[in-house]
Amino acid sequence: MKKGVMRPGHVQIRVLDMDEAVKHYVDLLGLIEMDRDDQGRVYLKGWTEVDKFSVVLREADEAGMDFMGFKCLSEEVVDSLRAELVAFGCEVEDIPAGDLKDCGRRVRFVAPTGHAFELFATKEQTGKWGVGNHNPEAWPRGLKGMQATRFDHCLLYGPNLDRTLELFRDVLGFDLAEQVMTPDGKRVGQFLTASMKAHDVAFIDHPEPGKFHHASFFLETWNDVLKAADLISMTDTSIDIGPTRHGLTHGQTIYFFDPSGNRNEVFCGGDYHYPDHEPVTWDAGELGKAIFYHDRQLNERFLSVLT
Amino acid sequence: MKKGVMRPGHVQIRVLDMDEAVKHYVDLLGLIEMDRDDQGRVYLKGWTEVDKFSVVLREADEAGMDFMGFKCLSEEVVDSLRAELVAFGCEVEDIPAGDLKDCGRRVRFVAPTGHAFELFATKEQTGKWGVGNHNPEAWPRGLKGMQATRFDHCLLYGPNLDRTLELFRDVLGFDLAEQVMTPDGKRVGQFLTASMKAHDVAFIDHPEPGKFHHASFFLETWNDVLKAADLISMTDTSIDIGPTRHGLTHGQTIYFFDPSGNRNEVFCGGDYHYPDHEPVTWDAGELGKAIFYHDRQLNERFLSVLT
């Protein structure tokens, strides 16, 4: 949080059928439906999140990610970073308060990888769902499905990783927590964090810009990963891989798909990062183990991404 | 235990290189080396096992299982079951005490699936390793690797499952805990138990007799399955599949290979069985989910077995 960017604040995901999508994200992942807007968008959050929402579903003809937003410490931070983004050469779009319901103004920019990101500082706070912050119980009763605790990060595919690292590190104050390097010194994977988490956003080198690999949600324990895997089977949900562990970040994970084909991850555990830590480096020759620590090889699907 | 057969008492496994095998079963699985004999065989056990050994490694030119032995309540039980085996039509071989070190006489027979089994009642008891039975601590210090607690069961491939069921059920007093049935009523998988465990031995229908799929060892928790998977990667051990759950028995599992190509399983959890329980039935059309509950499809390797 060197420059006032705190965390991933929201992701807007395109879905082909809203009813099916809500069933997936609410009944299976266990996100809480918090609101809908007059465009038909549905606002969700994990139960530990203090802000009103972190996931926005938008019905569209094509699946994928519209944008990912980061919450900043203050409006002043947003102003200051906006200026730095412009100086860096980013085109910046100002989106007025209220465009996302109960969310303040946002500053949108496109990273060199082709993905749309946003900065914002103001969003209604409804508190941790079901427990609040006054003598709070350990967890709320009535959670559904996988009981996802929070939206955690996105993994995105696109070109220009070096320039994107400069943007996130130098302009936005992120740290490079982990990286994948080819023998000739090209960075083909970079995991970036604004806090102690092993990643708030991660990028894999890919020739096409703006590709969406997955949105990830945090679970409490490896037992919860098992139950998530069980629920994936019980609900005939399409699985990608897992339960397994990543080499990168060492999180314990499972990948699966929403009914529109968007990949989701639920995971637990994983390493922590502080700004004085050297980046963890994985050799590209060990990419299989870096991604799927137990199988030590990529499945074909890992390389498939959405527009 | 309707007719006095208590549990799997031992399995003799052929390995191509004894030093590598001992390293695998002791350092990685965490079995305890208990003894060696003048034939060069190595005797191992899991730490919770009271008998002196449960796994015997024999160096040979070809991997696979020599035989699996069941421990009976008494020598009288062995006598009585020997007579019933003969009446059933089994060829029976009497192996004198001492052929396996510190083990009493064994009665060997070949099941219609082509596998060699044994009954015995006498083996030296050395007690639970490292804790004993006087004010025992919860677990011993100094365990290695996966800390396997016991030899649990074998999965075997061969023909004549119906006749083999008759042998185990009617002669030896096992229960049919779980089965896989084709639409036309053929049993192509059968999981048999002499106690509360979901399986003490299991068979999959296969045209060739006497095939060995895996020997299985019990772990305490799903966290131990994760650590086992981690150790498989750390030691560059060949993995088959997992961590995952089985549909059959619902155990949480990982499959991997010893240096000779013998498949091992370590698992935890799983259902329990009592003699008044109807068998659990899986449709052969659901075999993928029955075997690998999360992926819901067999990997190609599952069908590979050793002579």
Place this chain on the structure above:
Amino acid sequence: MKKGVMRPGHVQIRVLDMDEAVKHYVDLLGLIEMDRDDQGRVYLKGWTEVDKFSVVLREADEAGMDFMGFKCLSEEVVDSLRAELVAFGCEVEDIPAGDLKDCGRRVRFVAPTGHAFELFATKEQTGKWGVGNHNPEAWPRGLKGMQATRFDHCLLYGPNLDRTLELFRDVLGFDLAEQVMTPDGKRVGQFLTASMKAHDVAFIDHPEPGKFHHASFFLETWNDVLKAADLISMTDTSIDIGPTRHGLTHGQTIYFFDPSGNRNEVFCGGDYHYPDHEPVTWDAGELGKAIFYHDRQLNERFLSVLT
């Protein structure tokens, strides 16, 4: 199961207020309400149990246990054991089929400790709740509270432990799995099993006959024990002790009270027993550690029991 007694089949518990009790056992413990009878008794079970019920609640002026019943392999076993009980000197009472709804005839006797036990062989089987036995999912959706999987055992206080051991071992075919011995060789605690479980019923030496310490229910994991403890707090339920581990059996446990003052246990893990295992012996001087392995001392409440 040397003589055909399979397992604890039911326990009838007296409660002061049925509505409160049902709320406790169903909403908190997660037992399933299966039926009620015209005496107002409520029939419950854990979701993994195949028989229709295992817990019977009866409203009365005083809390405690009415009786505990063991299920036998067959009616012939019940007949044979009935004769042996009479020969042993037990007064035996024949209770006709239907006295407990959908349960066959029962043979009731009083052990030397003053507790009423029953043998029966017939009870309606409704299968595992929510999953059945045809392509069964790993667990049913819709479980409540602690999600107790089964009624496991009772711990009872009373005199005459030696004679009671003779009854359970020699007449009923139980094994002595664990015992607590004073320096002068008096057995002051005995844990008895008819199967692989570390205990199906346990006794602590106590001058007054027929005392009820607790009925115990099985959970799947140590994480479930944590969540059970959380739920105890969230519902303002009276806790006794835990989460902790027992030295005896090494199970991981928590004790608490139902609204009538009956002590409940939920636990997971623990050792297994086979008939050829020597009993585990704890010295009475180590009783604190034997009961509560971490605190290594008894709390005062442990000695409190109900009539």
Place this chain on the structure above:
Amino acid sequence: MKKGVMRPGHVQIRVLDMDEAVKHYVDLLGLIEMDRDDQGRVYLKGWTEVDKFSVVLREADEAGMDFMGFKCLSEEVVDSLRAELVAFGCEVEDIPAGDLKDCGRRVRFVAPTGHAFELFATKEQTGKWGVGNHNPEAWPRGLKGMQATRFDHCLLYGPNLDRTLELFRDVLGFDLAEQVMTPDGKRVGQFLTASMKAHDVAFIDHPEPGKFHHASFFLETWNDVLKAADLISMTDTSIDIGPTRHGLTHGQTIYFFDPSGNRNEVFCGGDYHYPDHEPVTWDAGELGKAIFYHDRQLNERFLSVLT
């Protein structure tokens, strides 16, 4: 990390007998001995910590904490915060580089609670023990005992909580994550964090200044808390309370004592905090539940602290 303070960097603990202390912190907690200095001090760390050490043991006649140090982003941050500390009215002591082996200069100050704290920015980095940061395995082999992953925080007792909050919040940039408030609005407990962790240092109101309640170390899972509790018993280590959960922060925990009487905590889990989160507030009337969530009452020992 609003003002460049990253994390707890070290704690110096006084012990009565160094050999016993090293045995406790290395063999039981599983910290790694990294070095010793010519004063006889012993330097330890948890395996995930990148800096060379985080715990310093000093032999003395009285147990307790000498000081706790926070690592800052840069020497410039230390300079700047030094000036602010002086402006705040703190007496500041400059300790030269090398006073702690392989550690840069430190700025020491005494908080209004009477505890000595330090700021520093430079310490030798030896990397994560046994895994490093190049294709790192999930965890190192050869860890001992509880396998503590890092020094996490201290809980301290003393007066002047309001002024201490001003110091940590306004001067050092910490957040107030959780607090305990009396009905008349007095803050009697405050949990402060410089990052996402629920606490980096916490204070309980107490008339005597400079008291030491415990130093806390992080474990990975609730299963590790169980094994830690088991090890406490196996080694006849004095236990305070647990395994249990805290209400404050909701971490899962166990308290015990080193051979000198210093209280240790090992814990896992717990809530996370961001700077835009309102503090969690516990009513002092719920202090029992706030501290020990399951028992819902303080044990007498909780109030005992060291000089």
